[in-house]
Amino acid sequence: MPEGHSIHRLALAFDELLHGERLEVTSPQGRFAAGAELLDGRRLAATDAHGKHLFLGFAQDGEASEDFRWLRVHLGLYGSWTFSGDATFHAPHAIGAPRRRVAEEETALPGGKAPAPSEWTVPEPRGAVRVRLLGEHGVADLTGPTACEVVTPQEKDAVQARLGPDPLRADGDVEQFVANVRRRARPVGELLMDQSVIAGVGNIYRAEALYRARLHPRKLGRTVAAPRLREMWADLVTLMSDGVATGRIVTTEPEDRQEGEDRWYVYHREGRPCLRCGSKVAEDEMAGRRVFWCPREQRRPSATA
Secondary structure: OOOHHHHHHHHHHHHHHHOOOEOEEEOOOOOOHHHHHHHOOOEEEEEEEEOOEEEEEEEOOOOOHHHOEEEEEEOOOOOEEEEEEOOOOOOOEEEEOOOOOOOOOOEEOOOOOOOOHHHOOOOOOOOOEEEEEEOOOEEEEEEOOOEEEEEOHHHHHHHHHOOOOOOOOOOOOHHHHHHHHHOOOOEHHHHOOOOOOOOOOOHHHHHHHHHHHOOOOOOEHHHOOHHHHHHHHHHHHHHHHHHHHHOOOOOOOHHHOOOOOOOOOOOOOOOOEOOOOOOEOEEEEEOOEEEEEOOOOOOOOOOOO
16 A cells, blocks of 8 residues: 555645646546546646555636545555646656565556657546546546545545645654644554554554664553654655655665665565574564564563553
């Protein structure tokens, strides 16, 4: 499932490529035909990302923001956006699943050099395209999302009210994150994956943030000191912002990349030596997901901690 940095990259891509354009909105697959009809012919007036939710705001000419219609998309495990266009449409990537290997990877589209605007033709939909957004110079196709719906501004606000603070948003509130963790008697490794506690963190950032903070995944949230949580938040802001800038998750410091390609300290490194201490990285299941840690760098807490 794409983590929060990928959704923020999508928001930036839509803002750069299609903002202000009157779009042809269709549902080649047919499952979103009614929603597409509501949006078709409107201009893309705003983009917003919160955690793993992407919101695209559509408006008629001169329409106020309180009258926007918002397309809410959650990619889930199998969703992806694929872009195609002419030489002025600088979006040479697909974002989302499927990914070629275990990671957050954006895959280059086939076809080589983009054609000149006068030579570009709209490609046929590939696969079961739920939504197609067609502009003057390019097209964005959505396939396989978990959620895809048209919502009102009030419904958008209600979705966001259920989400925790997002480290990538300007309104991300570190103190809300601290309070969300410290009032719960659940393992911090579970809490980091709870989107009502902190929005946008997935399994990779969860494992890596805990390692960098020297916290065992099973340490209870209420026992983690507030200053330590603030440091973790600041670290996530840095790591995830780098992910937005580069399109890749890299959490290791340069001096720790012993093999040149070590991007993570513990994620999917079970049984391999810790990059810092040499202990074998451990792995277990937590709330239905795999979790990874270093037994020496992240000491297991006592039964009461």
